[in-house]
Amino acid sequence: MAPFANRHARLIAVLRSSSVFGSLRQEILQALAHAMTLRSVHGGQTVIRGGEACDSNAPDSAEQGLAQTFVLLPLLPGASHALGQDLNLAFAKHGRVAHLRAAAAERQLLLNNEALPLEALARIEAAHEFILYETSGGDCAWTRFAFRQADQPIFIAQADAAAPLTPMALALGQEPGYGLKRRHLVLRHAPNCAQSVSPTPWLQGRDLERTYPVRRGSQADAARAALPISGSCAPCRSALSRLT
Numbered sequence: 001m002a003p004f005a006n007r008h009a010r011l012i013a014v015l016r017s018s019s020v021f022g023s024l025r026q027e028i029l030q031a032l033a034h035a036m037t038l039r040s041v042h043g044g045q046t047v048i049r050g051g052e053a054c055d056s057n058a059p060d061s062a063e064q065g066l067a068q069t070f071v072l073l074p075l076l077p078g079a080s081h082a083l084g085q086d087l088n089l090a091f092a093k094h095g096r097v098a099h100l101r102a103a104a105a106e107r108q109l110l111l112n113n114e115a116l117p118l119e120a121l122a123r124i125e126a127a128h129e130f131i132l133y134e135t136s137g138g139d140c141a142w143t144r145f146a147f148r149q150a151d152q153p154i155f156i157a158q159a160d161a162a163a164p165l166t167p168m169a170l171a172l173g174q175e176p177g178y179g180l181k182r183r184h185l186v187l188r189h190a191p192n193c194a195q196s197v198s199p200t201p202w203l204q205g206r207d208l209e210r211t212y213p214v215r216r217g218s219q220a221d222a223a224r225a226a227l228p229i230s231g232s233c234a235p236c237r238s239a240l241s242r243l244t
Contacts, residue, residue, distance in 0.1 A: 031176040067098075067131045068230055071150035074137040075157045075166060075202075083156055083186060083214075084134040086222035091230060093223070095129025102135070102142035121149075130230065139168045147172050152182045152229065155206070159189045159213070163202040184229055185211040191218065 070087075074080045084099060091097045101110040107118045116124070125131060133146035137156075147153060153172070157163060172178065185208050187199055196213035203211070210228065214221035 090226035
């Protein structure tokens with residue numbers, strides 16, 4: 001699967017007009033456009049165009065039709081769907097959410113469990129404030145496609161399990177534009193856990209913006225993590241260091 005064509009063309013146009021990227025060779029611009037979205041540089045066209053001061057009267061990303069895009073990438077099988085449901089509910093408090101999963105049929109996706117053609121992606125993005133791609137984390141076309149489409153990868157690990165650097169995670173780290181994405185880790189704990197474990201083992205070999213301890217099955221924990229992930233607020237140190 002390739003990133004959606006009209007998004008790619010828009011990114012090429014913005015990159016060419018940029019004082020930062022405009023002098024790069026065409027093949028480099030193409031590689032950047034495949035890996036980026038306008039939000040992946042934390043400010044869309046304003047930052048891409050060379051870092052001019054932000055116009056406080058300019059419309060925000062939602063008004064420009066730029067959805068925030070996330071991809072769930074479990075480090076071990078089985079963690080993605082439950083967290084996807086929890087984050088779906090949490091994001092829904094702040095805007096319209098499209099929860100996207102792979103469909104059985106080629107060139108299709110599931111939008112909130114409804115099968116749609118892949119060509120509907122541009123319309124989906126225009127109609128929602130949050131796009132949440134759910135993956136198995138396995139090495140497949142859907143995982144790579146979702147990773148390339150999303151601004152923010154959310155890696156998922158279990159606090160009571162090992163922290164492997166999986167072949168898929170290593171491969172995604174070589175994708176063009178990987179360093180431009182905001183990378184998070186959600187560390188899932190037992191439902192009755194009162195104190196979060198240290199995330200240090202999961203930080204080895206990974207460059208992450210922040211880790212978020214959540215209890216399995218706790219909608220409150222997922223909602224608390226969703227706020228800083230989506231940029232709705234800064235993280236609360238006490239809330240994120242202790243599961244109480």
